[in-house]
Amino acid sequence: MIEEPRSAVQRKADTLALLSSPVLDGWVATDGPNLVPLTLAWFRERLIAATDGANPTAKTLIATGRARIGLGHTRDVVLVDAELERWLPVTEAPEINDAYTTQNDWDPGKAGPSYVFLVLRPTRIQAWREADEIPARTLMRDGAWLI
Template structure:
């Protein structure tokens, strides 16, 4: 039998804890128009934004720049967080300022040492959903149109 469902307030707190965890990993899904592309990346949570780092010419970076959005997944199958986000900006790692500092502080590597071929992708969450079991599917949407519902 499943545990009692968490309140939306508790789910939001759990999501924020997961986003700000040291070395937070996420699956990032983008599309090039012909089909999906899925890759695991380490992320940072900074200023209510998701920050990814990857090679400038990687499919994830190219797809985000071309299409403007991605779906991210965190957690396991019994503690799911799904995030739909839009690309707010792309920053060369050498000119990232506070974004680069925040990423390096949360991550286990510093992309600023990887050279000019890397960029930071700053994503603005638009929708966040979180659930553990079927009893948490009702009310799973915690953010809609970029605004927290709790």
């Protein structure tokens, strides 16, 4: 059964529900050759990734300041283009660690001193289910919600 296209308001609500859902897993791509799965958190309109600072994705993201994150399934996808706002050791960010741990099933604060939080500011968010939603898929542009 094919559903009617969602309104922009509904797509934004669905996107925010996904971003706030427990155990938010996504595919993170940087300018390097890496596409990696990372667990993320949505905190104060930012996506938070936690990973080892020596990880190639972390190094590339810190060097370039840009990432694209794919969330959801192929027939209900959310794509986020983001800029690295800052990065910091997990041990120096108890408030971020609490928010991350509350949303997910893992506490990066216990992962060791090499782990960092990558705080990503979304600059563009697109969401669509089927081809009929593609023309109006952009929900955020230049860091501002369009709805």
